[in-house]
Amino acid sequence: MNETTKSLLQKIEDKTAVIGVVGLGYVGLPLAVEKAKAGYQVIGFDVQQKRADMVNQGVNYIGDVVDEELKQIVEEGRLKATTDYSLISGVDAVAICVPTPLDKYQQPDTSYVESSGREIAKYLHEGMLVVLESTTYPGTTEEVLMPILEATGLKVGVDFHLAYSPERVDPGNKVFNTKNTPKVVGGVTPECTKVAAAMYRAVLEGEVHEVSSPRVAEMEKILENTFRNINIGLANEMAILCNKMGIDVWEVIDAAKTKPYGFMAFYPGPGLGGHCIPIDPFYLTWKAREYNYHTRLIEVAGEINNAMPEFVVDRMMKILNRYGKSLNGSKVVVLGVAYKKDIDDMRESPVLEIVKLLEKYQAEFVTVDPHIPSFRVGEKVYETAELTGELLESADLVLITTDHSAFDYQFIADKSKVIFDTRNALKEIKDIRADYEKL
Numbered sequence: 001m002n003e004t005t006k007s008l009l010q011k012i013e014d015k016t017a018v019i020g021v022v023g024l025g026y027v028g029l030p031l032a033v034e035k036a037k038a039g040y041q042v043i044g045f046d047v048q049q050k051r052a053d054m055v056n057q058g059v060n061y062i063g064d065v066v067d068e069e070l071k072q073i074v075e076e077g078r079l080k081a082t083t084d085y086s087l088i089s090g091v092d093a094v095a096i097c098v099p100t101p102l103d104k105y106q107q108p109d110t111s112y113v114e115s116s117g118r119e120i121a122k123y124l125h126e127g128m129l130v131v132l133e134s135t136t137y138p139g140t141t142e143e144v145l146m147p148i149l150e151a152t153g154l155k156v157g158v159d160f161h162l163a164y165s166p167e168r169v170d171p172g173n174k175v176f177n178t179k180n181t182p183k184v185v186g187g188v189t190p191e192c193t194k195v196a197a198a199m200y201r202a203v204l205e206g207e208v209h210e211v212s213s214p215r216v217a218e219m220e221k222i223l224e225n226t227f228r229n230i231n232i233g234l235a236n237e238m239a240i241l242c243n244k245m246g247i248d249v250w251e252v253i254d255a256a257k258t259k260p261y262g263f264m265a266f267y268p269g270p271g272l273g274g275h276c277i278p279i280d281p282f283y284l285t286w287k288a289r290e291y292n293y294h295t296r297l298i299e300v301a302g303e304i305n306n307a308m309p310e311f312v313v314d315r316m317m318k319i320l321n322r323y324g325k326s327l328n329g330s331k332v333v334v335l336g337v338a339y340k341k342d343i344d345d346m347r348e349s350p351v352l353e354i355v356k357l358l359e360k361y362q363a364e365f366v367t368v369d370p371h372i373p374s375f376r377v378g379e380k381v382y383e384t385a386e387l388t389g390e391l392l393e394s395a396d397l398v399l400i401t402t403d404h405s406a407f408d409y410q411f412i413a414d415k416s417k418v419i420f421d422t423r424n425a426l427k428e429i430k431d432i433r434a435d436y437e438k439l
Contacts, residue, residue: 002158004127005191011092012110014197015039016175019199020094021355022052022116024081024346027133027167028097029062030178033070036078043091044081045119055081062178063343064169081352085119093129093199094120100134101279108137108283110144117148129161129195130186132214135221135276140164141214142188146272157189163196164214166221171274172343182206186217192346195327206329225280226298232277233301238309239268241438243315250424250438268439270422271308271350273339277307279350297398309353312422312439315360316397319420319437323398327361333395334358336402337384338371341423344371351401352377366391370406389415398434400425 011017021032025305027151036042040306054061058071073079088094098112113134120130130149132141146156156162172174179328183200185208189191192208200208211217235253242249257265272278281302285295308427317327339349346352351367355377358365367375368391369384378384385391387407392398392415400412403425412419413432422439426432430437 001191003295004159005161005195007159008127008129008195012195012202015202016093017041017199018043018090020088020091022046022094022120023098023112023134024048024055025099026062026064026095026171028095029055029167029231030064030249031095031133031167032079033065033073034178035203036389037069037071040078040203042079042255044079044139045083045088046081047083049083051333052083055079063345064171065078066416073202084121089123090118091132091276092127094167095131095133096120097133097166099275100136100283102282105320106180108140110140111135113145115141116147117145119305119374121149121152124149124154124160126159128152129163129192131163131165131168131196131198131199131231133165133416135166135225135280135283136218137216137287138218138222139287140218146188151396157192161189161192161195163187163192164217165196165200166217168221168224170264171345178204178208180205183208184211184217184220185209187216198374200434219284222280222284225276228266228287229272229277229281229305230297230301231335232265232268232272233304235266235268237304238312243439248381250427251256260400267424269308269350270312270439271353271415272305273349274345278302278317298299309350309357312350312399312420313357315437315439316399317361319435320397322435323396325364325419327358330396331394332358332362332363332365333391333398333416334365334421335366335369335387335407336370337375338404339366341403342371342405346372346375354399355382363389366395367376369402371403387412392416 010138019035019040020043021028023043024044032042032044058074060067101109101110106406110193113178135394147430154243155158185197187196197208197210210248239249248275253265256263281298288295337351338346366385367388374383396419398416400421409426409429413429416434420437
């Protein structure tokens with residue numbers, strides 16, 4: 001172990017290391033807060049001046065960050081945010097937490113990782129630790145990021161350290177958060193792994209699991225979300241089949257999960273949302289082509305999940321037809337815009353696709369979401385409405401797309417004429433006088 005490595009490990013141990021976080025979104029800001037709470041001096045970097053200003057004012061914009069904690073660490077000078085990347089020259093370790101979206105051809109877009117790497121490379125110095133946290137395909141750390149950093153003349157594993165540690169943020173989870181969720185770390189060299197693991201152990205309460213390479217760590221994150229994607233696809237396919245057979249899929253799942261082994265409950269819904277599960281598996285399908293392999297199971301699951309919004313709207317049409325009505329001109333109240341309950345995150349929400357279809361079929365619809373005051377679909381901005389008895393009573397159909405705890409489901413059951421519930425949100429309501437259907 002060289003002297004620069006020993007020096008960095010000592011700084012991590014005695015909390016004198018200055019830590020940078022690039023990207024202050026759903027992953028980066030919670031991570032920056034935890035590092036500051038652990039006693040480190042933290043600098044957050046973002047290209048958006050508005051985000052940097054909000055952080056510096058102690059104003060929170062991420063649901064998983066506690067407002068009071070952010071305000072306290074900012075006031076104490078332990079966290080500051082900036083758009084000036086030259087300040088990277090003064091940090092000892094930096095985590096990259098930028099988006100890795102898919103382009104219109106369903107191919108990984110690593111441009112944010114690359115631009116972050118180029119900014120860091122300008123100020124890379126001996127002994128520095130760089131960790132990529134953005135979810136991506138196996139090989140990104142070594143094939144994309146490492147050449148950018150080594151173009152400075154500094155050598156990974158000798159002059160600086162490079163590792164991959166996938167983010168595992170689950171927005172809205174009341175049990176597991178950035179602090180207590182186990183961490184996986186894989187460095188380019190064993191010393192890179194050791195240094196990165198030491199940093200996370202000094203910050204987090206969850207176990208830090210070391211793997212042999214960045215590629216293993218990158219692949220394990222893809223496996224996590226592909227597992228969920230495929231099993232949700234199975235649940236959605238079961239929902240479609242159960243509907244055709246006149247069977248309650250929710251009752252079937254409840255019965256199946258009484259088995260204490262060999263079964264894990266996944267549930268159907270109006271489609272997949274969030275930045276991970278609908279997107280991450282396609283990083284792997286793209287990379288697999290390099291090895292002349294076609295990931296059939298992943299792609300079929302994706303097709304099923306992507307078709308759910310259309311299935312939901314088709315069911316709505318059939319329900320309305322029973323009353324001699326078409327979707328065209330019918331008044332629909334859509335309850336929920338966020339992709340999952342009790343959060344304000346609408347990234348990749350299936351409701352956005354449902355809204356497009358309701359527009360296409362010329363339905364008169366109103367959206368309600370207590371966590372999202374407005375949202376954009378294409379060029380159009382929609383304002384969400386307040387949930388009132390008058391609104392529900394005026395609707396030809398009430399569509400439940402997100403099962404927020406803030407919704408009064410007894411009130412919804414009492415005031416609505418027709419309800420289509422894609423989340424089994426009314427499962428605890430015994431007295432439902434409305435015409436009620438579940439997915």
